[in-house]
Amino acid sequence: MEKSFSDSIELIKTIYDFSKEELQILEKIDAASEELAVSEFDHYLKREVNEDAPKIAKKHGILGLTIDKKYGGLGANPMISVLAGERFGQVGLGFSTFFGANLGLAQMAVQMWGSDDQKERYLRRATAGDIIMAFGLTEPEAGSDPMSLKTQYEKKGNNFVINGSKYFISNGSIANAVIVFARSKDTPTEMSAFLVDTDKNGFNVDMKLKEKIGLFTSDTAMLSFKDLEVPEENVLGTLGGGMYVAYSSILNGRLGVASACTGVVQDCLNQAVARARERIQFGKEIGKHQLIQEHIAEIAQNFEKARWPTYITALRAIEYNKTQDSELISELNQRSALAKKIASRAAWESADRAVQVFGGFGYSLLSPVGRHYCDSRVTRIYEGTDEIMELRIAQHVLGKGFRAY
């Protein structure tokens, strides 16, 4: 097992009792990560979406990490999930983004809100790796404020007809099914979620966004829907209850981003330390120059800052899953926002410092830290921007009546 990953597991043993089965799952995650690392590296340098990644994840049986065993998943709880996220973050945010959109956002929404029939048709297949899923909330004119989305649905016979567009959708062009959020044409205050098969007439991939700062191995697409017919049995959750579906997924998603960012910080630390021990300038290892030590010390601090809010949120999520105590939901909302805000900032800053430790080679995408530098910027934007996270944290601390948006 990768050393820093086993170190994290050992540390968590002080606050959490792993079962034998959970430790085996983590072994699986580690083995998959080893294989994914080379594949991600290869595709990254070609600036192409890594279509091998889902196959590797399928081979290792990890696509349904947090999905009930009843549907073929591994049934892992949030603590195992954040540790897996941390390991994937070391590999790179491209895979983490694929995995997070497929599992954390889409499959988990079906697990939580889907009918038995939907779970059979979508969840079981996504867990087995037979289909890929995506989560389509953001629109050209509705990002931080998803309530302003414009995609519309209209009832026609036993179907709903959807018109509109979605943008910046992870896995959008490689998915077989997308959860699409839309507003009722007749009752515009009503928003619903639909399970949409991407091979249906009226589903269009308008653009595969390749012109990104980083995250090349992850697919990002712009989608549009023209008179797209969706059967009524594909409404996810209740009709009009789409925002509950969206918010529950975003909660999972934020914790997922926080854990992946923790992994990025860990990898930046590992890489920077290795480099500082080996690279010699002015007759000694650069790690013996005090200003390089400052970078290392800052990254080490970032690692501690990033991981603890993530672990604590995972423990609270386990508690919520056990008790279903509704009071905990508000706490979880705040904690996942806080974990995401801290960890994403830590990842970005650590990548910047690690690039500095590497010097010129750090500026190359050949170096792991160069890739982290390019990839980590987006974590301060997707699944809720830094600013939205701050508003959510402040609102929780200030109390009811202080909602700033």
Next chain:
Amino acid sequence: MRINLNGSFDLTTNLSNSFAFLTDPKKLSSCVADLKEANFLDTTTFETILTLRIGPVNGNFDAKCKITPSPPDSISITIDGSGTASSMRLLLSLKLSKKTEKVTSVTWNADTEINGLISGLGETILRELSNSKIQEIISVMKTKVV
């Protein structure tokens, strides 16, 4: 950067044939796919140009390989190379043992030190790439040994 890898594999021939194969520079070098040319200096040493392909890095690596046999069952191979703004030194130790009359078991240990540009790729990538290269060489070796 230092990387240690080890493992074992079987060759379907007896111990003395295996030993002869693994200590013959011509036979050994024929198992390396990315070897551009080899200049055999004596019965234990050869110089070669390895083509190195890692992502977009597509460079030539000048390498000198020395085989030190310790009959009947131990071999050590050192490879010193430089190129593509990098240098590397590999110490490979092989230990042979008779598994059956027609099968020889080979246990290997590789200590590699990599410096310069290539080392910046990071340990995870280099470890995995080295491992897959070694497995590739072993699989060719298995087909060539008789």
